[in-house]
Amino acid sequence: MKISIERATLLRAVAQAQSVVERRNTIPILANVLIEAEGDTASFRATDLDIEVVDRAPAKVERAGATTVGAVTLHEIVRKLPDGALVSLTDDGVSGRLTVEAGRSNFSLATLPREDFPVMASAEYSAEFTAKSGVLRRLFDKSKFAISTEETRYYLNGVYMHVADGEDGRMLRCVATDGHRLARIDAALPAGAEAMPGIIVPRKTVGELRKLLDDDEAEIGVSVSETKIRFATTDITLTSKVIDGTFPDYTRVIPKGNTRRLEVDAKDFARAVDRVATVSSERSRAVKMQLDEDRLILSVNAPDSGNAEEELAVAYADERLEIGFNAKYLLEIASQVDRENAVFLFNSSGDPTLMREGNDTSAVYVVMPMRV
Template identity: 30%
Template sequence: MEAQQDRLVLTTTDLELGMTCVIPVDIMAPGKVTVPQRIFQDVVGNLPDGEITLRADERNLLALSSRKSNYTIHGLPADEYPAIAAVTSEMTLSLSAPVLRELIRKVLFAASHDEARQVLTGCLFQHDGHRITMVATDTHRLAIRQMPLTASATSPFQAILPARALQEVLRVLGGSDDEVTIVITDRQAQFEIGRTRILTRLIEGQFPAYERVIPQGQEKRLSINRQAFYEAIRRASIVAKSESNKIILRCQDGVLAISAETGDVGKAYEELPVQQEGDAVEIAFNAEYLQEALPVMESDVIALALSGPLNPGLITGSDDPDYRYVAMPMQIL
């Protein structure tokens, strides 16, 4: 942390992800010190409401006081802390916070947690001059959100952003309506959100050719109330958890049956009225993959397009025209 003129600059980094936040404060004397982030956060977060006074001495001891609370934290010389320099690039994009929040929220949950396939632990972020696209996949599911490019951008780009960095971006965005400036270089991405700047390394590698995974020409289609579908799956998943979260969907004559069965728990059975196009349906999915996708959609009615029990299903919604979600099926057995 560094006191400069009328502001306090807070900087943190793990060399993969860094953040700088500028806070307007009353400065009695300039100076800087490095302190343990977790301890500082916990102390400040638990102090009573009111003004906080910070003082650092030549021994790198940081004293905090607020009302009748007084703490001292052992720090380190600030000169030894790695600097986070602002990045510049020809690839710059300006988006409103609601648009960026929408892009991230609709796909982030589908990113992989498997570090052995690092390229899948991030989200593909690209713009081609006409639209913005964000994609995430863990090979079992695929989430795609596209938007027309109405914001200012300097040149097209493509980058794989770490999911961990996007989680921080989402957290900092909160409910803001401000403009966000995004700068992309060959190795880094920078997000400027109000007084906060987030800098992250990009994930190197080739993102899968996701377009080839999107099903085409399915002859079976179910139109389902999204909220009722979500609640039925959530209930059935209580039983399905001990059986790899497998739920079975069977649909005939406009009635969708959702079932799960495990030897050590029991059985679950739900029925929902649907609009059915095409032949009868029988397919199994991981309940978790459906549970995570349905809440981020806006449509009251979603469409589940299918072709066969071993082919992926495609979920879309009339109020989500540029959102597509693909889920791989499980074997029914």
């Protein structure tokens, strides 16, 4: 195999591949990227046996072929090469080495046989549809902060993507929760997604997917089966196993009778929470919210380090309320708001609180209170 490829193109392809590779590997071939060259294209494939990414890039192919080489090492080399460099990758198929040349730089890297590289079996997909990159990014970006990191509740270690009944009919919905907070995000149901099974997309896959969704208007092909999900752009295909488990009935957690309504400028609120939480070294320190007519007082009482209090002008016309929340959870939820105002709906100091963006019900968040 012998190819020449522009440095920026190669870096983008290898960066996507090496991020899938697990750093601590007991199977040497899984630390490698499979490079395949044919026609005028080179493809770079990496896998951890749960996720597989294939990135296709234009290249001048002088001799077709394939080999595998350490993904992290190749990425580091390409990253350190000068901008605009033309990189030559040569594998003679005999020496077990891949030569990387660019200008006066020359590297010789150990390879492993391409036959040893595991390729993820293709699945029969029960639903295939396309969606705008911006739509998918919103669904996953706004829900991923609530993914649980608790390994014992493995079925919460991802985003539950499914078809649901919304206020405006059938919707494509993403839900994540860790038991303390919950995010439920809706989008219009794309044509072809009606028969999609409900699946749990793993946390790592959600992180890798984010790299495919830069161009808001790009069309992303999505294929779903009971066991796998595949996202495809013109250049990149990301295939992932889904979490084998049942996502709990999240609808029971979303309060329906919360009537006490607080409307506040989202950015002002987030900044004020961040400021008062500064006095506490504990990330989980409760922030107390005291609500009175058109007035909100945020306070933190940290006996070891001090107290803090800040007052905000808000829209609130219900009876007086005192309620506490984990400062980190409040900040994460407030940071999801794209519109000017955040609306909080309370019932009592011991019940879950609902938060949304203005009157938009396509993004709903729930956070459990803390005792203060």
